[in-house]
Amino acid sequence: MMKTLVFGQVRDGKIEENTLGVINKIIEVFGSDEVNAALIGHQLKSEWTEELGKHGIKKAYTVDAPELEFYLSKPYVKAMQEIIKKFNPTLVIAAGTVYGEDLLPRLAVLNSSSVAQKVTDLAMEGEDILFHIPVRDDQALKIIKITSNIKFATTRPGAFFINENPTGDKPEVENVSVSFDENDLVVKHIEIKKAERTVNLKDAKIIVAGGRGVGGKDKFQIIRELAEALGGEIGATRACTDVNWVDETYEIGQTGQSVSPDLYIAAGISGAPQHMSGVKAKKLIAINTDEGAPIFNFADYGIVGDLHTILPILKEKLQ
């Protein structure tokens, strides 16, 4: 009997959407009988547990304490351990956000297990859970299993669909009390700096995005010019915003914005999962010097060439 515990994550005042995707996938593969969630934080809202219930969670274990207001490894590990003891799950799973990737390997160690990461699919084979993990820039698929009784996994953001019409009931809620001492708080939270999102790319119909291949701050000009010629917005990978070639508001991907334009022109972008998890375009055109770049696997159209040669010609022909 599969007993799954999903690590419930909250972001921007709501249940984080990859978590909902994980729940949907788990129910699809294992059925909905024993799918429970852990919700940890401070001043937890009933709407969050209700949202989890709507998506199929039968029971939510909550730990609510001031020490848990912000994610920190030690107190979160301690809270999860208490929940694991109570529920005794066979699988503990989290969306592979920074916090999910931080938490699950630690829990695996404490439960004499190991962790499957970047999982994009799961399947049952006899008693085993098969975890599907794309490797080598998504050129190959590795399938693994974990042999310990309790298994841990994190999933690749954007890997699973969210149930758009959830109809579940309010879940049972069990509040678990956990106390913390100063040893749990050796690493101290100072502040969270939200990236400035002054431009909302979510509704953009056309996006011209640049990656590391653009090569410099000044060189980003051609991306702007083409976007302007097309009446679209610009976008960028983290590699570009991190070095300030472009303002961080334009970052697209796991740590940036998620976009779903009609047309996405990817220039000098390799197509790493961290970026692509934020891109759901109807049509994608890729321009890259490296024919083997994974971006061509996502593209509908591609030109193998230097963006600094191709884009000016494209811009000129459009005008």
Add this chain to the structure above:
Amino acid sequence: MKIIVFLEQIVNTQVKLYGVDYFDSSKASEDDLIINPTSKNAIEGALKLKEALGAEVTAVCMQGLKPIKAIREAIAMGCDSGIEVANDGLYNDDPLIIAKVYTKVLEKIGDYDLVLLGVEEQPTGAYAVSAMLAELLNLPSVLYAEEVEILDNSLKITHIIEGGRKIVEMPMKGVISCTDSQYFVPRYTSMRGILTAKRAVIPKWELSDIGLKTEDISKDAALIKEVSMSNIVIEKETYIIKEGEPEEMVEELLSKLKEDEVKLGV
């Protein structure tokens, strides 16, 4: 202060080895071996701390076909010493095995303060070793670090989170995993460094030196087992233009877009 950096040597991802072939070590040559880019970020982090605090930096490498090459490069970048750890029979698909070996290495080193690693491990593309190591050592840790600021008796670390960054403070003894950020952009090797690296005597620790046996690091000991690996067949049809003058390529793209009724512009 003593800093240990764990390096991973990988086959350069730029090599023309597709999918499964990339993982076949017999297909790679020595020239293809590089330090994992995020391990280099960790070296840079250690060297910045060395400059600021006068720390001593030891580079340790176990993973790879020729770890000694990675260690020499790390010394050429500015690390003070290196240790090679024997990897015969190592099953590196299970991050727990790697983390356990690192724990044993640190036990033997004994006296250390900070442990730095790159954020991502090849070949799994996973991020678990740093977190597992911190848990096994029961040390404070910050993963996904983007910048480190030195305070009087602690470190102020900025790390990545979805939608921004978070700043935390941690003691000077602990584990940090470093990302590919502006702060951790690795420096080049120096001529003086290359000469030092050439002369450096790098000890090789056998598994028995750290209290382990081959069985402890083999597939039998692993809790994660590979069931299969196969190339992914891409079903999506991509219209790729590879040849021609740039002008012709753009023309071809535009006429194909027109044919498919893809609108350029809003």
